Amino acid sequence: MAGRGGPGAAGARIASAAVALLIALAAAEGAVRLLGLAPEVKLIDVQKDDSVYKRSTNPILGFELKESWSDPAAELVTSYPSTNSYGQRDRERSLEKPPGTRRILVLGASVVEGFGIRDLEDTVCGQLEAMEGPNVEVLNFGVSAYCTRAKVELLKVKGLAFEPDEVVLFFTQNDFHNFNHEAFALGSPIDRPRFVEDLYVHSHLFRTLATRLNWFWFGAQVDPTGWNRKAIGDDNVVDGFRLLRELAEEHGFRPVVALWPRFTDDAVLDPNVMPDGETPVAERLARAAGLPSFRFSPGFRLHRDALGESVNPRLQYTLGDRLHPNPEGCWVAATILMQELDVLRAEDAPLPSPSSDETAAAVARRLGEDEPHPWRITVNLGNTLLQQGRHDEAIEQFRAALAQKPDLAEAHVNWGIALKSQGDLPGAMTQYVKALEIAPDLPDAHYNLGVALAEQGRRERAVQALRRALELRPGFPAAQAALAALTATPERAASP
Amino acid sequence: MAFLRRTLLIALALAVALVLLIVALDFFGAQPQPFQYILH
Secondary structure (H helix, E strand, O other): OOOOOOHHHHHHHHHHHHHHHHHHHHHHHHHHHOOOOOOOOOOOOOOOOOOOEOOOOOOOOOEEEOOEHHHHHHOOOOOOOOOOOOOOOEEEEOOOOOOOOEEEEEEOOOHHHHOOOOOOHHOOOHHHHHOOOOOOEEEEEEEEOOOHHHHHHHHHHHHHHOOOEEEEEEEEEEHHHOOOOOOOOOOOOOOOOOHHHHHHHOOHHHHHHHHHHHHHHHHHOHHHHHHHHHHHHHOHHHHHHHHHHHHHHHHHOEEEEEEEOEOOOOOOOOOEEEOOOOOOOHHHHHHHHOOOEEOOOHHHHHHHHHOOOOOOHHHHHHHOOOOEEEEEHHEEEEHHHHHHHHHHHHOOOOOOOOOHHHHHHHHHHHHOOOOOOOOHHHHHHHHHHHHHHOOOHHHHHHHHHHOOOOOOHHHHHHHHHHHHHOHHHHHHHHHHHHHHHHOOOOOOHHHHHHHHHHHHHHHHHHHHHHHHHHOOOOOOOHHHHHHHHHHHHOOOOOOO | HHHHHHHHHHHHHHHHHHHHHHHHHHHHHOOOEEEEEOOO
């Protein structure tokens, strides 16, 4: 028999500790289940390999574009035809700047990224590069939904390596949000072992701890904007501008903040102005940070004046959504940007000294109080399921999204599409009509209603709906095709 | 018998510590959103 301090006693102690640990884990598992502490998990096996975005390991970025992406059939919302090997929606670039080349790096969100635009040559960066000539490279560093701080973070972690001579920051509405809207359900940035995923699903204790402590990135996955918002802080525009100015001084590039306007049916406006005047909040903050800035709005107004007063800025310059430029909008923006950069170069003035503007900072803080919208993920998840032909599951998501946000017209439209795919045409039409009650100007709802009416043989009303869709979104290819098919075929009697 | 009692006591202490840790994490603001999807 071994003595008290012998190997036998040590073995017994280890065994005791191991048994104690097992019992403790089992007891804690029971307690967590009893108290209901673990977050609910809903297993939906959706392949997200078709998204151009991936979750980032950098909490300020939250998500990034995937590198060397190729998708010829990209639908230009969750996917683009290509990205380069550095993960930018841009043509391939060398890290090292070619001798005699001037590099303009453009930071931005979806406006710069080219949301809804298929050809790189049609984006603002593509058109500016063509205008500037052979010795100038214009690097597209746009990533949808990035706020100011995230845009500057992307410059810091990726962009500086390209040695830019000029950095333009496109400032849009989402810059004020102190988080990056994550609109798509994204997987984990790391591949987890299968047993870890199983453990997460089956053990409440592990799920509770892994979620709260972000083990294996479960925390980030469960609350994607929470960790992003925490890393970004409450003053993202002020912090982002300050960092941009510091980086400009440190790395010797010329920075400029470019204020993107809003295009309504009769005007080109600067959104988010100070309460007591017409100065955009971002312009005040840029000045305070010691950064030059300019507005796109006067250039667009001049262009519109040349075309004539009857021109509708929303339809002339955007995809119809008042924000994202169409190829013509990109061309005008590139022209304005080239002129503004020429002026800045000609002036060659040193950066003004930074100061403080507490009033503007307070307004920006208020504008940044918007909450993340989980329904965006839910509705996009529904769309993915719909694309995969999983109609019941898709409908469940649209229902959930509408429970979170009842005026979500697009969820009604897609719910209708799911019902129609199941053969429930009247049910589908009810959903389209509900969508139009919420958003009478939604072209997709008019289009789908038109197609459904055509299928019912109600030709006249179908033509009306399709024409309305085309009025609201000129060049809407599906609506054009449906209308052409409908007007080319002889009228047939309505189905009994 | 003493061995068993000691083991159970340690187990109880560990279990309580774990649950308290979770509650403390919630208290300090680490509580996540109540639902989410796991996508494989």
